[in-house]
Amino acid sequence: MVAVNGKPMFPCPVCTQAREVRITKKDKPYLICDPCGVQVFVRGPAGIEEFRRLLQHTNNEGLLTRLREMERLYRLACPQCGHEFWAEPKLIKTSVFDGGLKGFRCPKKNCDAIVPWEQTQ
Numbered sequence: 001m002v003a004v005n006g007k008p009m010f011p012c013p014v015c016t017q018a019r020e021v022r023i024t025k026k027d028k029p030y031l032i033c034d035p036c037g038v039q040v041f042v043r044g045p046a047g048i049e050e051f052r053r054l055l056q057h058t059n060n061e062g063l064l065t066r067l068r069e070m071e072r073l074y075r076l077a078c079p080q081c082g083h084e085f086w087a088e089p090k091l092i093k094t095s096v097f098d099g100g101l102k103g104f105r106c107p108k109k110n111c112d113a114i115v116p117w118e119q120t121q
């Protein structure tokens, strides 16, 4: 079970940050992600069983490694100004020669640096 300070944790389906799994008075698990405004309630008996199984099979290390890998893949740092940003489709810079993916444009104001995609592979 994913546990931080002894509390079961589960990733928010939107931002994938680990959130504490709480239990309602009726013994049904739920999780709340405040930044996303996401509330996940598991109400059906079959769903609850499945959710518990998922919690048991999600081991802490594996989950954290996966999240870290996601971050490494999509988090870029501008070589010019050091600004860190997420690789977003709207920042994609394509090559004027063949239309292929060249890299991502640094979103920082007054910085037009292109972070080459190869760098993150």
Ligand SMILES: [Zn+2]
Residues within 6 Å of the ligand: 012, 013, 014, 015, 016, 017, 033, 034, 035, 036, 037, 038
């Ligand atoms: Zn979230």
Ligand SMILES: [Zn+2]
Residues within 6 Å of the ligand: 078, 079, 080, 081, 082, 083, 106, 107, 108, 111, 112, 113
């Ligand atoms: Zn920059």
